[in-house]
Amino acid sequence: MQRVLPDRPWPLHDVAAIRRLEQRAAAALPPHTLMQRAGLAVARLALAVAPHARTIWIACGPGNNGGDGFEAALHLKQWGKHPIVTWLGEEARAPEDARASLQRARAAGVASSPQPPEHFDLAIDALLGIGATRKPEGMLLQWIARMNAGPAPVLAVDVPSALNADTGDATTCVRATHTLALLALKPGLFTAKGRDAAGQVWFDDLQVGGDGSAPAAHLSPPPAVTARLHATHKGSYGDVAVIGGAPGMAGAALLCARAALHHGAGRVFVGFLDADAPALDLQQPDLMVRPWDSLDLADRTVACGCGGGEAVRAAMPRALAADALVLDADALNAVAADTSFQAQLAARGGRGAKTVLTPHPLEAARLLELSTADVQANRLAAARDLARRFGCVVLLKGSGSVIAAPDGNVRINPTGNARLAIAGTGDVLAGMVAARLANGEGSFDAASGAAYQHGAAADAWPVGEALTAAGLASRVA
Numbered sequence: 487m488q489r490v491l492p493d494r495p496w497p498l499h500d501v502a503a504i505r506r507l508e509q510r511a512a513a514a515l516p517p518h519t520l521m522q523r524a525g526l527a528v529a530r531l532a533l534a535v536a537p538h539a540r541t542i543w544i545a546c547g548p549g550n551n552g553g554d555g556f557e558a559a560l561h562l563k564q565w566g567k568h569p570i571v572t573w574l575g576e577e578a579r580a581p582e583d584a585r586a587s588l589q590r591a592r593a594a595g596v597a598s599s600p601q602p603p604e605h606f607d608l609a610i611d612a613l614l615g616i617g618a619t620r621k622p623e624g625m626l627l628q629w630i631a632r633m634n635a636g637p638a639p640v641l642a643v644d645v646p647s648a649l650n651a652d653t654g655d656a657t658t659c660v661r662a663t664h665t666l667a668l669l670a671l672k673p674g675l676f677t678a679k680g681r682d683a684a685g686q687v688w689f690d691d692l693q694v695g696g697d698g699s700a701p702a703a704h705l706s707p708p709p710a711v712t713a714r715l716h717a718t719h720k721g722s723y724g725d726v727a728v729i730g731g732a733p734g735m736a737g738a739a740l741l742c743a744r745a746a747l748h749h750g751a752g753r754v755f756v757g758f759l760d761a762d763a764p765a766l767d768l769q770q771p772d773l774m775v776r777p778w779d780s781l782d783l784a785d786r787t788v789a790c791g792c793g794g795g796e797a798v799r800a801a802m803p804r805a806l807a808a809d810a811l812v813l814d815a816d817a818l819n820a821v822a823a824d825t826s827f828q829a830q831l832a833a834r835g836g837r838g839a840k841t842v843l844t845p846h847p848l849e850a851a852r853l854l855e856l857s858t859a860d861v862q863a864n865r866l867a868a869a870r871d872l873a874r875r876f877g878c879v880v881l882l883k884g885s886g887s888v889i890a891a892p893d894g895n896v897r898i899n900p901t902g903n904a905r906l907a908i909a910g911t912g913d914v915l916a917g918m919v920a921a922r923l924a925n926g927e928g929s930f931d932a933a934s935g936a937a938y939q940h941g942a943a944a945d946a947w948p949v950g951e952a953l954t955a956a957g958l959a960s961r962v963a
Contacts (some may be wrong), residue, residue: 487527490671490687492900492938493708497701499670500652501616507669511694520692521550521583524668525557527690528643532562532608535664535686536639539607541568543638545629547613547647548575553584554643554668555612556591563596570606571598574613574625602632609633609640611660613647616672621657622648630660639663645672646683652702653864654678654886661685668692673703676898677865677886703866703896706889708942709935723752724924725785727808728917729778729801730792730815731758738793738815738913743773744959745917746789749936751924757781759797783808787840789920791817792913799824806830810840810923814916818845822852828876835877835892840929842919843872844881846912866896879929881919881937883912889934897934902941910955915940918962 490496499507512520532542544559546552552575559569577585592598602609611633613626622630630647633640642662645651649659654674665675665684669692675684714723726746731739739756747754747770756767757778767773778801788808791798794816802820805811806827811834813821821827834841845853847861850868854861854875861868862884869882869890882888887899918940922932943961947953 487531487666487688487690490667490689492705495704495707495897496671497696498673498676498703498705498898499699500673500702503699503702504616504670504672506699507694507697510697511669511692518583518586520694521553521587522557523692524554524643525587526561527668527692528554528558528610528612528641528666529561529565531664531666531688532558532610532641533565535641536608539567541570541603541606542608542610543602543606544569544571544610545602545613545633546571546573546575547615547626548580549615549617550581550584551612551615551617551643553581553587555610556584556587556596558610558612558643559596560587560591560594563594569596570603571596572600572602572629573598602629606638609638611640611642611647611662613660615644615647616651618648618650622659627658630658634661641666642684644668645675649680649683650674653866654680655863656683659683664688666690669694670696673866673898676705676900677888678862678884681885703898706897706899706934706938709931709938720752723750724787724926725753725755726751726917726920726924727755727757727781727783727786727788728792728920729757729759729781729788729790729805730794730798731756731760731763732793732795732797733760733762735793735795736760736763738910740767740770740773741910741913741955741959742789742792742814742917742920743767744770744956745914745962746921746924747772748960749918749921749939749962751921755781755786759794759801785809787920787924788812789814789916791815792916794820802827803830806834812842812844812916812920812923814844814912815849818843818849819852822849831876831878840923841876841878842881842923842929842933843876843878844883844912844916844919845872846883850882866890870894870896879933881915881933883915887937889930889937891930895930899934899937899941901938902944905947905953906941906944908953908955911940911958914955914959914962917959
């Protein structure tokens, strides 16, 4: 058993792949082996996360997730704890493995109850697992609400109940403090509502290992750090040209430019779309300010759209002709509204030009002609669709940002927190992606590396100090 930390490219498998793995393992092992291993793993983690817990409520569902709960109860009883099982199933209709584990728990003297105990020191959510497809109602909904009401910690078995394991979507679901993923890690634990629902994620492959099937995604690993050689100069690390800052929005372009500079670009130019914008950034005088239409974009990475407003439309043809390009904010809205820009963007993909789109869910919805709710319901699919449509890398921002490449490869960013939910942090991220492209990284690595470092900076932010976009831009080296 391992705690899942943002230290490697953990593979993430969808439910269909996990079902195949489960069937293959079950066919090769003695009956009930997987469930017994799962229950033992759950019981061990329960002791680790709540060592002083005495009364442990184990909420069991009608399927095999409930069977895992029965097995955990058996071990906890043997170890001197007081587990109390509540069960939503019927013995005559229970799967064979779950029924066998129920009988084992009864034989061990595990207490059962039709209702949760009034007081419990730990709750174990063994209600639904990966098979949940319906909105919780009735007793199931009541038990979920009881767990979520606290204050006891909650350990979810495999997936917090009512959370979609593939997408992280949910209406109402268990909000666990810990989740033990079994056999394989699931994408839904790490994006959309999954990060809030899963708490600390742990993993146990139940001594099965993988079956060689391709993962649905990977967690983004920490980006490689390459030491700069002494015999280099500013030209060795590329130029970034930021185009944005329509009237009243100069700050967005400056945040993007400052982040690009602090994240390692050799030189950074700012082309304001507002003719009356300042000619100098007094706080960052090493930025070179020019009228946007006078910027030489040859051999430069262009970051276009931050604070662009409607004025960005005039700059789009030149930006779309750049060698390397990051499109953010109003540049994405301009693409969504103009089929000629869409065609030029797709043509970039056809010729292999480096391109990264950095939409938030609403911008992605506009590009896909969907609702924001549709995008959030399946963030991986939305990012993949955009990447394929335009032949470029897409960084779909949000909790568990999704990075998708045109070839179908997907990464989910494991870093970051809600302190990033303020204006301007997206502009900072766009500048970081541009800096990495200017340094010579490929689009996929540049997008995932920037997202990782962006989130890691927020995770390391000093307690008690307000996180601002301007402060973040200066700490993303």
